Amino acid sequence: MEDWDGFLAPYQQTVAELKMKLKGIRTQYKLEGKHSPIEFVTGRVKPIESIIDKASKKHIEDTRFAEEVTDIAGCRVMCQFVEDIGIVVDHLRKRNDFRIIEERDYISNKKPSGYRSYHVVLEYPVQTINGEKKVIAEIQIRTLAMNFWATIEHSLSYKYSDEFPIEIKERLQRASEAAFQLDEEMSHIRDEIHEAQLYIKKQQRQHIKDRKHVNKR
Template sequence: MLSPRTLELFAQADSGTLSDLTALRDEISRFLMRYRFGVAEVETKLDILREEFSLVDGYNPIERISCRVKSIESVLEKADRKGIDLDLDAIREGLSDIAGVRVVCSFVSDVYRIVQLLTSQDDITVLQVKDYIAQPKPNGYRSLHVILEVPVFLSGGAEPVRVEVQFRTIAMDFWASLEHKTYYKYETQVPQHLIDGLTDAAETAAHLDATMEQLHLKVRSYRPPAPTIAI
């Protein structure tokens, strides 16, 4: 928990002494360190699954993995926006997306397969699942969000850390990237015709996902004919 002195330093950092600022920096660093380790734990588990599939199945369902931990500025801004006290314990309980992992899969079936394999591991606790693939958002956004709790083993023992993992297909990720850039460009005041275009594009992406998966299944099930032996 942040001490009253630490909270005062947030508001009046310029008047703090060097030792106080160093203590504040160290306190924040320790707070974010746990989330970096939590991300590393999840990423390692996913890397193991990816390598196993490549070696055993000859097919890799995970196209790419990206990770991030919010900056302390982003954490404090979101906590303030949600009415959470600027107290590290309160922030830890109130925010579930400080640590994030994004997993981009080839196909929708791969998303559900990897989610099931990851969440069934004994040391992972599933806190929340939001399936925007089965039930897309009104704007067409599709993704599967899972908030996990994973143990991080420190010198003082194991500590549970929350990590939000987003699972998408390549098409969903492309659409989400374009939507994010559009809203950033227009500072959230996006013209209606562009919103309608993005919604239509989401449907097109979903149709592409379904079509490509059907083609993939046909390719995977194909067996070349046995060679003809001349007598």
């Protein structure tokens, strides 16, 4: 790959636009005074070294990076509750500004490591000065607990080069189950949590109104 800047530019644009659109969903829920299934959104373009490393492990030629390395452009959507994940996926399925290529449900079918998340691989049309370019991107949707576990597991995978000692592997699997049990417990009381969050927002809005009223005097 000689021109990495030129190759990655459409992916950077894709991440920026997808982040804006996903945050737009969150904003619309907030404006309607409803619980948003999206807590927050992050995004990144895979580092060059990581692209090369992944392609090497999967024996992908550099001429096939764009077609076969599906997570060069990636966004993560964090949700408060497991049920929110399905709502976000439904929103993505209904959109007509990109085409979903594949869905990978690692929540109902967790990986042997204990990894849980929902992946949506899509084809996104980027508008450039040379016309439209279709970019493959991946959106990962998970709860905050799932994301905490995945972040720790990812860090450890670098330390051990994906070859975890048995003890660490077992502890990670137990931690994954504990994180999922936390998600389940939170789901059982989500109605109460929603009510508490709405109450806090009402109190904050009232406080702002009171301050404005005092300042006008």
